[in-house]
Amino acid sequence: MKRIFFLCLTWGMIALVQEPAFTQTDDIQISAAFSSSIDLTVTSGANINFVVATLGEYTGGVSSPYNYISDFVVNSSVNFKVDLSSTNFTDAAGNTLNAGNFGYRIIDNGTYTVGVNHLLLGDVNSPSAVAMLGPNTEIVTATGSGNAGPASANAFRLQFELGTPAVRAISALPALLDQNIIPGTYTGVVTLTASAMP
Numbered sequence: 001m002k003r004i005f006f007l008c009l010t011w012g013m014i015a016l017v018q019e020p021a022f023t024q025t026d027d028i029q030i031s032a033a034f035s036s037s038i039d040l041t042v043t044s045g046a047n048i049n050f051v052v053a054t055l056g057e058y059t060g061g062v063s064s065p066y067n068y069i070s071d072f073v074v075n076s077s078v079n080f081k082v083d084l085s086s087t088n089f090t091d092a093a094g095n096t097l098n099a100g101n102f103g104y105r106i107i108d109n110g111t112y113t114v115g116v117n118h119l120l121l122g123d124v125n126s127p128s129a130v131a132m133l134g135p136n137t138e139i140v141t142a143t144g145s146g147n148a149g150p151a152s153a154n155a156f157r158l159q160f161e162l163g164t165p166a167v168r169a170i171s172a173l174p175a176l177l178d179q180n181i182i183p184g185t186y187t188g189v190v191t192l193t194a195s196a197m198p
Helices: 002-018 055-060 165-171
Strands: 038-044 069-076 080-086 102-108 118-120 137-142 155-162 190-196
Touching (some): 038 190, 069 080, 069 190, 102 118, 155 165
Antiparallel strands (some): 069 155, 080 190
16 A cells, blocks of 8 residues: 555656646837927917007107017927017008018016026027017027926017117118008018927
């Protein structure tokens, strides 16, 4: 009886030792694709209406720290710049008013700081110096710590003026009175474009 038991036990041990363990492996590949996200939104002042009606406005131009303003914000996952461009201004009859009669200043209205996170018209002042409407002009440029961030950090105000001495000083145009402007409503388009910085 001992022999039978011993043989059975040996046979069981051999079976346990010789049976291979079953394992299987496979891989999971994980990737994360990052694309830039830039969203520029004009939050107020999408329509600016100047009225030139008095001799003083024809000679001295029209400006106000409380009127003729447009606010915009930028949400961006990357450092960015904002370009401003303008068409000429025409009336219903096809008469043209030179865009150089219009000027603007840009003002920092967000939590980021000019000179630390961005430049305004290439400078560290807010409000900026007066610039003239016309072809493409870079009005916001990332610098230093960078300007990627939310709208609360990247809020800006454009303050427009028409035919003022400050605008005429950079446009070299004469006063509105001296341009023989045909009465009418002249309309043009100002375009803001945000794009990633290299």
